[in-house]
Amino acid sequence: MRSVRIAAAAASICILANPVSAGPVAPLSRVIGGSVSFGKTSDGRTARLYTLTNKNGMRVRFTDYGGLITEISTPDRAGKLANVALGFTSAGEYQARNSYGLGSPIGRYANRIGSARFTLDGKTYSFKPNNGPNLLHGGPPGYNTRYWSVSMRPLGINHGAVLTLVSPDGDQGFPGKLTVRMRYTLTEHDELRIDYTATTTKPTVLNLTNHTYFNLAGEGNGDVTGHLIQVRANSMAETDRMMLPTGRILEVAGPYDLRDPHVIRDGIEMLKTSPAGGYDTPYVLANAPRKKPVLAARVTEPNSGRMMEVYTTEPGIQFFTGQQMRGIDKGPSGRPYVRYGGFALETQHLPDSPNHPEWPTTVLRPGQVFRSTTIYKFVTPIDRLHS
Numbered sequence: 001m002r003s004v005r006i007a008a009a010a011a012s013i014c015i016l017a018n019p020v021s022a023g024p025v026a027p028l029s030r031v032i033g034g035s036v037s038f039g040k041t042s043d044g045r046t047a048r049l050y051t052l053t054n055k056n057g058m059r060v061r062f063t064d065y066g067g068l069i070t071e072i073s074t075p076d077r078a079g080k081l082a083n084v085a086l087g088f089t090s091a092g093e094y095q096a097r098n099s100y101g102l103g104s105p106i107g108r109y110a111n112r113i114g115s116a117r118f119t120l121d122g123k124t125y126s127f128k129p130n131n132g133p134n135l136l137h138g139g140p141p142g143y144n145t146r147y148w149s150v151s152m153r154p155l156g157i158n159h160g161a162v163l164t165l166v167s168p169d170g171d172q173g174f175p176g177k178l179t180v181r182m183r184y185t186l187t188e189h190d191e192l193r194i195d196y197t198a199t200t201t202k203p204t205v206l207n208l209t210n211h212t213y214f215n216l217a218g219e220g221n222g223d224v225t226g227h228l229i230q231v232r233a234n235s236m237a238e239t240d241r242m243m244l245p246t247g248r249i250l251e252v253a254g255p256y257d258l259r260d261p262h263v264i265r266d267g268i269e270m271l272k273t274s275p276a277g278g279y280d281t282p283y284v285l286a287n288a289p290r291k292k293p294v295l296a297a298r299v300t301e302p303n304s305g306r307m308m309e310v311y312t313t314e315p316g317i318q319f320f321t322g323q324q325m326r327g328i329d330k331g332p333s334g335r336p337y338v339r340y341g342g343f344a345l346e347t348q349h350l351p352d353s354p355n356h357p358e359w360p361t362t363v364l365r366p367g368q369v370f371r372s373t374t375i376y377k378f379v380t381p382i383d384r385l386h387s
């Protein structure tokens, strides 16, 4: 394996200062602990939809079914709110149509495990492959199809919820009973913060991420190829035709070098004929994993002026451009989700880490507490003026 030394600071990404201006957005009433029906799933159970708001009028909605993030409404440069997270209008629709993983928490192992097997402490665990010969996103049933228990919390001046899922020993084929807690917080600085903790009863592997697809022009508003993307990574895991890491860590180059802002379209033009058909790229973040979240990526949509930054404690981030969407499914706006209609920035450990002991470990043992934090921060041009 050719190893690449990862330089500390990759690119000239400047961090904008807080605080965030209230702007011209009308304040929404706060809802703590309230929820409304989100329709029934096929087992007859009624899903609940929860709302978080902040003083700037930002709104985040999520459901106990799958722990899915169904809406992230943020203002544009004129103060007009739009939902920038792709999704559906009921739990039943997610259950029937969400092969994309819109809004989804992914577990027990986000991304791929090569040949659908790994060995831990001398024991080999094998799975039914669901992505060519490999295992993708832990296999069925995904964590985004389970009911999570929700407890709404007023968290200081912020506003949040704790979602808990108990994944039994042997669930999806993984060893150990895993208790996962995900805290969703909407801060007064327009950040959606996700804090994960997990504990296990037996040695296991885990890789947790959130798979929300974003369109900063508003969900269903065409494709995202006009957005500008910047990823603060000097290196990436090389992948094969099935997007499984080959084991080589490469310096970013050509369309994969996103250290300076690039129009997504330019990279996609070069990657259209690649096996991935666009970006589906595991980037390696410098000096990670780490205790405090650090800026990993920034995306800007020039027409609306919306900008999103991603901060994480994770050692990797998968940039994915939604090439599998075909204009068939429609979101809450009623407009179809076309090819490249959303992008995901999935913070995680590197794919197939259980088969690469030389990479940051994904093993969790009894007595240890897994911790991970990712922040999606939304910044409008108003903030720029005030920073």
Ligand code: BGC
Pocket (backbone or CB within 6 Å): 099, 100, 101, 111, 137, 243, 280, 318, 320, 324, 346
């Ligand atoms: C993967 C893609 C996959 C998508 C939907 C992404 O995390 O990298 O290859 O198509 O999830 O499951």
